[in-house]
Amino acid sequence: MTDYRTLRVALLGAGAVGSQVAGLLLRHGDELADRAGARLELAGIAVRDVDAPRDVDLPRELFTTDAESLIVGSDIVIELMGGLEPARTSILHALSSGADVVTANKALLATHGAEIYDAADQVGASVYYEAAAAGAIPIIRPLRDSLAGDRVRRIMGIVNGTTNYILDRMDTEGADFAEVLADAQRLGYAEADPTADVEGYDAAQKAAILASLAFHTSVPLDTVHREGITSVDAALIESARHAGYVVKLLAVCERIEDASGAGPAEAISVRVYPALVPRTHPLASVHGANNAVFVEAEAAGSLMFYGAGAGGVQTASAVLGDVVSAARHHIAGGVGVGESTRANLPILPIGRVTTRYQITLEVSDETGVLATVAGILSEGRVSIATVEQTVVADPDGGPGIARIVIGTHKALEQDLSDTVARLAASGVVERVVSVLRVEGD
């Protein structure tokens, strides 16, 4: 075996991902050394409880509760504790000690990314985070490096496996949200407290990270518009299917050019919401807990990256790829290349975004109602592309209810929401059943 220089690797956290990372580091040590050009010595694993059960059988003597001592003297620090603290403090400590950092902590990067990248720049260190955006799918390097000479126009990502699993089963089985969620929890696809997934918080963190990279702009988490999938029901999915769509929770990162002079010439929008995707779109065939990121760039055209978005061993693959990169960089020398946020584009609020919409209304089945509805839309600058009206059977034999499904042309979100409010208050609309954006057509 070649006589390589040894690099000290400190691992913080031994949960589902961390224990797999440790196991692979120990098992494939020689192979990784050949690839990195350096022997990767797992110096220790910092955990809260040394005796907690682990997914992988690991030597007991590696464990410590003293993360800070472990960090000192390490060349590479892998942070897999999750959460904001003490992860943030440990990463800043690692960088100031001269280590390169590998992390999968999307919450931390979406919240304190700028501080961490700055700290790395100060000392010429690097922060690697391939595992933070779409699990095992390589998307960070493609955006950061491969597309660095191009202009990304738009990203549409299915970046949360739990919600895709739920929506896919609802679509396939016609089941309702609560029912599938309970099943997903039982099978381990959803957590006991599913809020982070089903309310879109996890997807919003990933959207912030992807948009920062794609648009070379610092994207604070609170500028990401976020809606979850808890209001998606079986009827909505069925109605989407009828219109040729599937419902997906999308992270949309968009470059918006405005030649009108009314707003900035160039800006971005970052948003997460359940959207209607045409069944012919590549994203429509992303099933189960899989993730996919669809990228439209000016020169490269349409690209798609597909794979497992989560899972301990899958995510460990992305973490170890970063560890090898960090090791190569250590051996090669030179300072780290920081994140470029020099484009610094303005971030538009959701009201300033234009998309197409599908509006579903229940109205009283009377003469003139459609004309009234169409009038309100027209006054609100929302142009109708398609209309379908059906009469809903009334079991009580009362006055009939009709359902109107309206597909709009591109409209401004602010105009659309004002118009929907006017429809709701108009007297002819019994119920606004749903308002969904249409993406990808």
Place this chain on the structure above:
Amino acid sequence: MTDYRTLRVALLGAGAVGSQVAGLLLRHGDELADRAGARLELAGIAVRDVDAPRDVDLPRELFTTDAESLIVGSDIVIELMGGLEPARTSILHALSSGADVVTANKALLATHGAEIYDAADQVGASVYYEAAAAGAIPIIRPLRDSLAGDRVRRIMGIVNGTTNYILDRMDTEGADFAEVLADAQRLGYAEADPTADVEGYDAAQKAAILASLAFHTSVPLDTVHREGITSVDAALIESARHAGYVVKLLAVCERIEDASGAGPAEAISVRVYPALVPRTHPLASVHGANNAVFVEAEAAGSLMFYGAGAGGVQTASAVLGDVVSAARHHIAGGVGVGESTRANLPILPIGRVTTRYQITLEVSDETGVLATVAGILSEGRVSIATVEQTVVADPDGGPGIARIVIGTHKALEQDLSDTVARLAASGVVERVVSVLRVEGD
């Protein structure tokens, strides 16, 4: 505008890709400088004929026929001349002059890659070639970096747009090869001399590059088994469809583990041929001239990378990404990280590969023929999974001809080809219609 250091960029070649690269470098200069942290000055464009027409309007004073003078003093040399010489000499000159090199030249890398990577290692320079394997699809960095901590088991790539366009149209329209090829030539999807594409030479070069990266092993081009698509006809495509398959020209790069002790414990196989792919496989829905690379890795699971495989401006995107990477590396300092070929796995000849097969035979419609055929297969260690026999109508009213389609279990290629030879010589087989490998199920 920030006061960046200026890097001299020399461009060799101004064809479909080169002219787009020059245009984008000039048009997006400020943006690229912000991303690279350096001003990229296009110092000149070396071409054979200064007055030849170009796809993009470029300042005449940039052109020169003296590539070697242009190279001297350049920080980054972009080689887009194609072909083996003078590309090889120019790249070696650039590296020895201290420049980093960006190239899209798959023929050169597949043929002289080892020499070029060695020359780069000698001087601590880097060679970037994202555009050489699948056009605009970022696949080099994912394999080289993101999956560096994982073990790639298998790559199945649709890496040639021309043949995918032809096979896709044959599949969609039921048309025959010659007819679609002529149309593809008229539309610019295929060259006047289509040999490099339809005989699989282009795909074989890309397969060698992908396999080298995935398996950390130097893969000489002549170890890549290669078959083209010229014998694929409408009947074969129809019969594939009937069995639930689509025909795709695949580049297959496979890690083969053999615990039997009969061969090396671990080896690889790299091969290009038309194969049957189940219609439910993600590769089956790659249409038109698009490319996709499907990767199976031990930890990461299944990943797919999809996009445009060719085209001037699309490929220019990948080239410019490499230029920005090279510039960042120049600014950051440190030596280049060479290609790791330290695994150095043995490469198996095609005869030692096992796959599943579909064999289509025409036999005389007589008692006992199927038994004879089954006996020959069994003697040849080829195990039958499925059989379908149909009687082919004979317009002349002669003795009937039956068609037998046999799906095999996994068999050794050498056993299979010996068995097919015996079938052909058996007297009961009128014609071996086709023998195709089945991949992806």
